[in-house]
Amino acid sequence: MNSLVCLVASTLLAGSPGDPPKPIEIIREAITADAIRASIAELSSDEMGGRFFRSPFAEKAAKWIESRFDTIGLTHGATKETYRQPIDTNVESGPNLIATIAATGAESAAATGNGFIVVSAHYDHLRPKRTGDDRIHNGADDNASGVCGMLAVAQAMKALIAKGEGPSCTILFIAFNGEEAGLLGSRAFVKSPTVPLAQIRGVFNMDMISRGPPREIFIDGGEVGAPVVAALKAANESVGMKLRVDEHPDWLDRSDQGPFLAKKVPAVLFSVEDHADYHKVSDEVSKIDAALAAETAQLVALAAVNMSKGAFVARAEVVAPAKPAAP
Numbered sequence: 001m002n003s004l005v006c007l008v009a010s011t012l013l014a015g016s017p018g019d020p021p022k023p024i025e026i027i028r029e030a031i032t033a034d035a036i037r038a039s040i041a042e043l044s045s046d047e048m049g050g051r052f053f054r055s056p057f058a059e060k061a062a063k064w065i066e067s068r069f070d071t072i073g074l075t076h077g078a079t080k081e082t083y084r085q086p087i088d089t090n091v092e093s094g095p096n097l098i099a100t101i102a103a104t105g106a107e108s109a110a111a112t113g114n115g116f117i118v119v120s121a122h123y124d125h126l127r128p129k130r131t132g133d134d135r136i137h138n139g140a141d142d143n144a145s146g147v148c149g150m151l152a153v154a155q156a157m158k159a160l161i162a163k164g165e166g167p168s169c170t171i172l173f174i175a176f177n178g179e180e181a182g183l184l185g186s187r188a189f190v191k192s193p194t195v196p197l198a199q200i201r202g203v204f205n206m207d208m209i210s211r212g213p214p215r216e217i218f219i220d221g222g223e224v225g226a227p228v229v230a231a232l233k234a235a236n237e238s239v240g241m242k243l244r245v246d247e248h249p250d251w252l253d254r255s256d257q258g259p260f261l262a263k264k265v266p267a268v269l270f271s272v273e274d275h276a277d278y279h280k281v282s283d284e285v286s287k288i289d290a291a292l293a294a295e296t297a298q299l300v301a302l303a304a305v306n307m308s309k310g311a312f313v314a315r316a317e318v319v320a321p322a323k324p325a326a327p
Contacts, residue, residue, distance in 0.1 A: 020164075030301075031152040035294075037285065040144045052127040065147065099174075101157050101161070101167065116169055117169060117304050118171075119172070121150045124185075140283050141275070142283055146205075149300070153300050190260060190262075197260075197318070201308070201310075205269050207271050208271045212272035212275075214289065218244040219232060220246055220269045232303045239302065248271075
C-alpha cells in the first residue's frame with residue numbers, strides 16, 4: 001500500500017507525458033551555457049576593440065546587438081523605426097539600443113495599462129591600452145556576459161510565447177552605452193524614457209554575471225528594489241541558485257540600475273565580486289563560467305515572466321525638486 005502511494009505521488013509530481021512543459025523547462029531549453037559562451041566570444045573578441053563608448057568600436061558592437069535583436073524577432077523600442085536612442089549630442093557616442101516584446105494572451109489588449117518590465121545590460125567597456133603585447137580590453141565578463149544574458153532572456157521570452165506562456169506586460173530589452181563613463185546611457189533613458197517610469201514594474205540589470213562561485217549571484221536593490229527581489233526569490237524555487245541579496249549597498253548606484261532607483265523605480269543589479277581580471281586586458285572569454293551566466297539569465301527570465309502576470313498599479317511620478325532661483 002505504501003509503495004502504491006509513493007508511486008502515485010511521484011507520478012503526480014513528475015506529470016504525465018502529455019502535460020505541457022512548465023515555463024522553467026521552456027526557459028532552460030532556450031537558454032544554454034554553450035549558446036551564451038558563443039555569444040560572449042563574439043562580443044568580446046579583439047575585433048570589437050574593447051567597445052569604448054565613444055569610438056567606432058561602440059558602433060560595431062551596436063550593430064552586432066541590433067542584428068541579434070532582429071534575429072530573435074524583437075520590435076523597435078526607441079521609436080517605431082529604430083532601436084537607437086542617443087545618449088548625448090556627440091556623434092561619436094554609441095547609442096542605447098532598445099527593443100521590445102509585447103504582452104501576449106488575453107491581457108495584451110490592455111498592455112498599455114499593465115506596466116512594463118526592463119531587462120538591461122551595458123555593452124561598452126574600455127579603450128585599448130597604449131602599449132603592451134595585449135592591448136584590447138575584451139570585457140568578457142564586464143559586460144559581454146550581461147549583454148548576452150539579456151539577449152538570452154529575450155530568446156526565452158520568444159520561446160515562452162510560442163508555447164502560450166508569454167509575458168502579460170510589455171518587456172523592454174535595453175543595451176546601455178556609456179556605463180563606464182558615468183552611467184551616461186541609463187541617465188539619458190531616465191531623462192527621456194520611452195515608457196513612463198511610473199509604469200515600470202521592475203528593472204533586471206545584469207552587469208558581470210559570469211565570474212564567481214558556481215550557481216551563486218549577488219542581487220542588490222535595497223528597499224526600492226524589494227518587489228523585484230521578491231519575484232526573484234519566488235522564481236529561484238525552480239532554479240535553485242544561491243542568491244546573495246543586498247550584501248552590497250555600495251553597489252546600488254554602481255551600475256545602470258542606479259538612475260532608476262533614484263526615481264524610485266524598483267530595480268536590481270545582478271553581479272559578482274570584482275575579480276583579478278576586472279578592468280584588465282585579461283578579462284577574456286576563456287575565463288568565464290558560462291553555466292553561471294546561463295543560470296542567471298534563466299532566473300531573470302522566469303522572474304520577469306512571473307512578475308508580468310501579477311497585479312500592478314502605476315506609481316506616482318518622482319519629480320526632481322526645482323532648483324532655487326538665482327539671487
